[in-house]
Amino acid sequence: MPDTLGGLRLAGAVPLDPKPAPPPPPVGRPGAGPAGAPAGAPTTGATGPVVVDVTEETFNDEVVGRSMEVPVVLDFWASWCGPCKQLSPVLERLAAADGGRWVLAKVDVDANPGLAQAAGVQGIPAVKAVVGGRIVGEFTGAVPEREVRGWLDQLLSAVGELPGGPAGAAPPPHLAEAHDAMARGDLDAAATAFQAQLAETPADPDAAIGLAQVELLRRVSGYDAGWLRQRLAADPYDVEAGLAVADLTVAQGDPATAFSRLVELVRRTSGEDREKVRAHLVGLFQALGDSEPAVAPARRALAAALF
Secondary structure, three states, rough: OOOOOOOOOOOOEEOOOOOOOOOOOOOOOOOOOOOOOOOOOOOOOOOOEEEEOOOOHHHHHHHHHHHOOOEEEEEEEEOOOOHHHHHHHHHHHHHHHOOOOOEEEEEEOOOOOHHHOOOOOOOEEEEEEEEOOOEEEEEEEOOOOHHHHHHHHHHHHHHHHHOOOOOOOOOOOHHHHHHHHHHHHHHHHHHHHHHHHHHHHHOOOOHHHHHHHHHHHHHHHOOOOHHHHHHHHOOOOOHHHHHHHHHHHHHOOHHHHHHHHHHHHHHHOHHHHHHHHHHHHHHHHHHOOOOOOOOOHHHHHHHHHOO
């Protein structure tokens, strides 16, 4: 069986419809603050426990529903994960200290693989903020407590600046259909829905990013990672193998490494091969979106390599 890797982080806040699994989240990082917090974000305190364990069965009530009242911070963890054991107590302590201003929802990725896959979790601990039914920011890794505190403060500040009331407007029907299809792993249906949205609104950035992600996941699903790496070991400048391994590396959650390798491949190639690598790299930029921190420096490096 091929050694394949799936999942990808998306840019832009997306809605969490009340279904068993949510659509993919955006890219974020500590210190960047929540991206695109929706109108109608919650402004009141929590009325239940401030730390809860969440399963696929309880996700709608504990996360989507409660996020209409207060921000919900998702903590994706596993018992075997050392960094998780460092970060989780920090999050629990801060949740208790904030006294219900936000809720910590803990998700065991081993017990709830569907939630982790739908959320595009590529490494743990992974932390994502949900406000008014939308994922609005994230960070990955056991970052220092002061950085977690700063991220939470920016989240709470952004929520406080938003008007109260009902949740933000629902996404266009085609985008909602695409998100639902991706959540259940139906890439063909997701591609069709994203294409339908682009036919109606050609400049829709969410649809363009979503379609680029689908195309990446389609490619990755057919790769044999071990065989590809053997090819690269034999010839580090094998273009086809290099492009495929870059896809796998992005899907693993390490876009900076993938981009660096492709920029070097641009430098080492010419003619049609060089254009193929350049176009592939630009496609990966689109799949992750400009909010991915690795994209901007990689764009600059690509320009330097080309000109």
